[in-house]
Amino acid sequence: MGTEFLKIIEVDEAKKIIENLFKENYEVKSENISIANSYNRVISKNIDSTIDLPPFDKALKDGYAIKAEDSFGATEENPKILKCIDSVKAGSFSNKTIKNGKCIEISTGSPIPKGSDAVMMVEFSEKLNESNDIAILKSVPPTEDIANKGSDIEKGKLILKKGTILNPVKIGLLSAQGINDLDVFKKPIISIISTGNELLNTNEKMDYGKIYDVNTNLIKGAILSSGGTPIIKGIVKDDYNQLKNRINESLKNSDILICSGGTSAGVGDVLKDFIEESGEILIHGIAFKPGKPTLIGKINGKIIIGLPGNPVSAIIVYNVFIDPYIRLISGLSEKEANKRKKFKLAKRIHSAKGRMEYLLAEIKNNEVYPIFKDSGAITSLSYADAYMKIPKSTEIIDAGEIVEIILL
Amino acid sequence: MGTEFLKIIEVDEAKKIIENLFKENYEVKSENISIANSYNRVISKNIDSTIDLPPFDKALKDGYAIKAEDSFGATEENPKILKCIDSVKAGSFSNKTIKNGKCIEISTGSPIPKGSDAVMMVEFSEKLNESNDIAILKSVPPTEDIANKGSDIEKGKLILKKGTILNPVKIGLLSAQGINDLDVFKKPIISIISTGNELLNTNEKMDYGKIYDVNTNLIKGAILSSGGTPIIKGIVKDDYNQLKNRINESLKNSDILICSGGTSAGVGDVLKDFIEESGEILIHGIAFKPGKPTLIGKINGKIIIGLPGNPVSAIIVYNVFIDPYIRLISGLSEKEANKRKKFKLAKRIHSAKGRMEYLLAEIKNNEVYPIFKDSGAITSLSYADAYMKIPKSTEIIDAGEIVEIILL
Numbered sequence: 001m002g003t004e005f006l007k008i009i010e011v012d013e014a015k016k017i018i019e020n021l022f023k024e025n026y027e028v029k030s031e032n033i034s035i036a037n038s039y040n041r042v043i044s045k046n047i048d049s050t051i052d053l054p055p056f057d058k059a060l061k062d063g064y065a066i067k068a069e070d071s072f073g074a075t076e077e078n079p080k081i082l083k084c085i086d087s088v089k090a091g092s093f094s095n096k097t098i099k100n101g102k103c104i105e106i107s108t109g110s111p112i113p114k115g116s117d118a119v120m121m122v123e124f125s126e127k128l129n130e131s132n133d134i135a136i137l138k139s140v141p142p143t144e145d146i147a148n149k150g151s152d153i154e155k156g157k158l159i160l161k162k163g164t165i166l167n168p169v170k171i172g173l174l175s176a177q178g179i180n181d182l183d184v185f186k187k188p189i190i191s192i193i194s195t196g197n198e199l200l201n202t203n204e205k206m207d208y209g210k211i212y213d214v215n216t217n218l219i220k221g222a223i224l225s226s227g228g229t230p231i232i233k234g235i236v237k238d239d240y241n242q243l244k245n246r247i248n249e250s251l252k253n254s255d256i257l258i259c260s261g262g263t264s265a266g267v268g269d270v271l272k273d274f275i276e277e278s279g280e281i282l283i284h285g286i287a288f289k290p291g292k293p294t295l296i297g298k299i300n301g302k303i304i305i306g307l308p309g310n311p312v313s314a315i316i317v318y319n320v321f322i323d324p325y326i327r328l329i330s331g332l333s334e335k336e337a338n339k340r341k342k343f344k345l346a347k348r349i350h351s352a353k354g355r356m357e358y359l360l361a362e363i364k365n366n367e368v369y370p371i372f373k374d375s376g377a378i379t380s381l382s383y384a385d386a387y388m389k390i391p392k393s394t395e396i397i398d399a400g401e402i403v404e405i406i407l408l
Numbered sequence: 409m410g411t412e413f414l415k416i417i418e419v420d421e422a423k424k425i426i427e428n429l430f431k432e433n434y435e436v437k438s439e440n441i442s443i444a445n446s447y448n449r450v451i452s453k454n455i456d457s458t459i460d461l462p463p464f465d466k467a468l469k470d471g472y473a474i475k476a477e478d479s480f481g482a483t484e485e486n487p488k489i490l491k492c493i494d495s496v497k498a499g500s501f502s503n504k505t506i507k508n509g510k511c512i513e514i515s516t517g518s519p520i521p522k523g524s525d526a527v528m529m530v531e532f533s534e535k536l537n538e539s540n541d542i543a544i545l546k547s548v549p550p551t552e553d554i555a556n557k558g559s560d561i562e563k564g565k566l567i568l569k570k571g572t573i574l575n576p577v578k579i580g581l582l583s584a585q586g587i588n589d590l591d592v593f594k595k596p597i598i599s600i601i602s603t604g605n606e607l608l609n610t611n612e613k614m615d616y617g618k619i620y621d622v623n624t625n626l627i628k629g630a631i632l633s634s635g636g637t638p639i640i641k642g643i644v645k646d647d648y649n650q651l652k653n654r655i656n657e658s659l660k661n662s663d664i665l666i667c668s669g670g671t672s673a674g675v676g677d678v679l680k681d682f683i684e685e686s687g688e689i690l691i692h693g694i695a696f697k698p699g700k701p702t703l704i705g706k707i708n709g710k711i712i713i714g715l716p717g718n719p720v721s722a723i724i725v726y727n728v729f730i731d732p733y734i735r736l737i738s739g740l741s742e743k744e745a746n747k748r749k750k751f752k753l754a755k756r757i758h759s760a761k762g763r764m765e766y767l768l769a770e771i772k773n774n775e776v777y778p779i780f781k782d783s784g785a786i787t788s789l790s791y792a793d794a795y796m797k798i799p800k801s802t803e804i805i806d807a808g809e810i811v812e813i814i815l816l
Contacts, residue, residue, distance in 0.1 A: 035610055036625060036640065038625075039628070051614060055618075089646075090604060090606040091607070091617060091618060092605065092606075092617055093617035109606055110617065111616065152785045152786055153787055159790055167629065167816060168626050168628075168629030168630040168723065168816070169626065169629075170790065171628075172622045172623070172719050172723065172786075173786060173787075174625075175620055175621065176619070176719070176789075178614060178620040179610060196498060197498055197499030198498040198499030198518075199499070200586070202583055202587060202588040203588045206459060206586060209464065209499060209500055209501035210463075211462070211517070211584070212583055212586040213583065214584045216583070217444060217579045217580060217582075218579060221574070221575065221577075222576040224447045224576075225447075232444065238498075311584070315577060378461050378560055379461075379581075381578065381580050381581040381584075382568065382578065
């Protein structure tokens with residue numbers, strides 16, 4: 001029992017190694033998807049407009065397309081009379097050309113007929129008789145109530161930048177361009193294995209000495225929120241051959257593998273031995289509480305992560321060391337900053353000097369309540385909204401101080 | 409052309425009518441789902457713990473289960489010697505009972521054997537010989553390094569309240585309880601129809617006088633973010649019988665129907681006539697810019713919404729009048745408050761007095777830039793992050809004032 005650590009390294013050094021590991025061993029991929037399925041996906045290439053918007057000179061009001069000069073001097077008392085030569089409904093258009101003295105009835109959104117340079121709103125015009133005489137009651141300048149072709153968006157202009165997350169309005173913008181499919185970041189496929197002789201699946205009956213596996217579902221949810229596609233590979237006993245077979249099988253169809261161990265000592269020697277034999281260990285032990293037993297390595301260019309078995313430790317290590325880099329390769333790094341918030345500390349924190357510590361915290365009434373429970377306590381998870389970092393050199397943070405937290 | 413309005417009503421009155429419509433015509437439903445698929449779902453019933461956690465008195469350290477009194481007086485210089493009678497690995501347990509002078513080797517997380525009331529850490533003990541004599545190097549009090557059964561969570565206690573959104577840590581908490589499936593709010597099924605002779609699907613070729621349909625994909629994304637399940641029912645021409653058939657078909661398998669019209673006058677007379685004939689119109693016209701042509705009604709207890717055809721107007725009306733009530737019936741109303749933020753206004757706003765107005769806005773460097781473009785302008789959608797309300801009585805808001813915005 002007890003794990004032999006290669007060399008415990010500092011948090012910042014670990015972050016650099018992990019960032020490089022992700023950059024060098026994961027090739028960011030694109031996939032082409034339908035606009036109808038693009039909600040919350042991330043654009044992987046700049047997108048230029050493919051058409052002018054509006055696609056033609058467009059009427060902004062219901063009324064009559066006229067030559068503006070034919071309205072000059074018109075008033076309610078002294079209207080000008082034009083002859084209506086056609087009528088256009090939305091979705092249609094007129095082939096006729098407007099000459100002086102003529103007009104064409106049009107709807108909002110219709111193309112402006114040739115020869116016309118203004119729209120007379122229906123409110124300032126009056127149909128006089130069956131012979132299509134229209135009284136114009138107001139004088140309007142050229143361009144009145146017309147949106148010119150390309151005035152909203154010109155064809156060929158950049159409309160959305162690489163890295164944009166597609167919210168409803170941005171999906172609307174692409175639809176207006178007639179963009180039916182588009183390239184987005186492919187989500188990295190991440191397998192999850194929980195190890196430990198004491199673990200039960202949630203669909204199994206409780207047995208003395210056993211506990212239910214928390215990490216599979218916990219890490220699955222965390223991967224979804226980081227922008228990855230999780231694959232559950234189940235529970236494996238603390239057995240070298242079983243773990244080896246499950247890992248080899250998992251690596252076939254995934255980009256990254258996240259294991260977690262059933263004991264406080266982490267995934268332990270079995271995973272470490274297997275990675276050493278088949279690949280390379282890059283990190284074994286990080287100098288912070290509660291993530292010391294973290295294991296980072298690679299096998300045939302695939303990233304392998306060994307999290308502590310304790311769920312509280314596992315989710316903190318995941319959030320500090322794994323989430324930022326999954327976001328990076330999923331195109332979501334922009335969103336990272338929004339997770340950091342500053343609040344007033346509600347309770348004094350006392351931390352061991354000379355050791356970096358990460359604490360779970362609850363945000364209540366705009367104040368931060370650190371969660372001090374022993375990291376084995378599952379209740380921590382019911383309150384936790386965020387986590388916070390306590391630097392190596394800090395021993396005490398007083399209540400009332402402003403601290404930065406990172407939302408879970 | 410032009411729509412006859414029943415009676416234009418004020419924004420607050422409209423909100424009350426819509427809230428009642430949703431409360432009275434939509435019965436909130438639950439469904440039972442697997443914990444593995446519960447990410448971001450909303451719990452529809454309070455959940456109590458089903459087991460004690462830990463499920464047994466548990467060792468918090470690797471070491472030896474002892475009677476604490478057997479350690480009293482032990483030091484490195486004067487150790488006490490105990491006979492080790494068994495060894496327990498994680499996931500297993502010992503049937504033996506510890507009597508004075510005996511101990512059992514255990515791992516973190518293992519059940520404490522009968523007769524033991526303390527754990528001696530492996531760091532303060534020493535295996536002396538093959539005959540299993542263990543030297544105890546320190547005196548510990550009873551309960552040392554033991555977590556009692558139920559000390560973390562007691563069976564039968566409330567652990568998550570109805571309305572809780574399941575983030576990864578809350579999914580972890582439920583997993584620890586061996587909860588394999590659970591009741592969540594069923595997402596309301598919402599059909600989407602776009603109407604207008606001028607509309608093209610994004611997979612169709614551009615044709616003179618036509619425009620691409622924006623609202624189907626825009627509203628689909630918006631429904632996803634409100635917690636509903638959208639169903640695309642496609643584009644319908646401005647034709648009574650076609651619309652009637654498509655609506656009747658849509659209502660069969662959906663709870664709510666959202667139509668939008670292709671013209672600035674909204675879905676227009678065709679939808680209004682059909683609802684009047686088959687059901688009841690509750691709202692036809694709301695006194696604000698740009699949502700005047702909004703239509704709200706019901707047919708056989710199903711909610712029907714007619715949005716303006718203009719995408720900018722449609723998304724504002726959706727966000728102000730529809731999103732809050734879809735969240736309400738999806739169990740997501742709690743999240744509503746997080747969408748409201750206060751920022752400094754970057755540019756002076758001039759609004760028509762005597763009319764409520766909602767404006768799209770961009771948030772940049774913690775300042776609000778109102779988007780003044782004509783509501784037909786699709787570019788508005790590429791910048792919009794939020795919308796803001798300008799009260800009826802307000803004519804001018806000066807740059808530098810603090811305004812509340814609601815995130816899209």
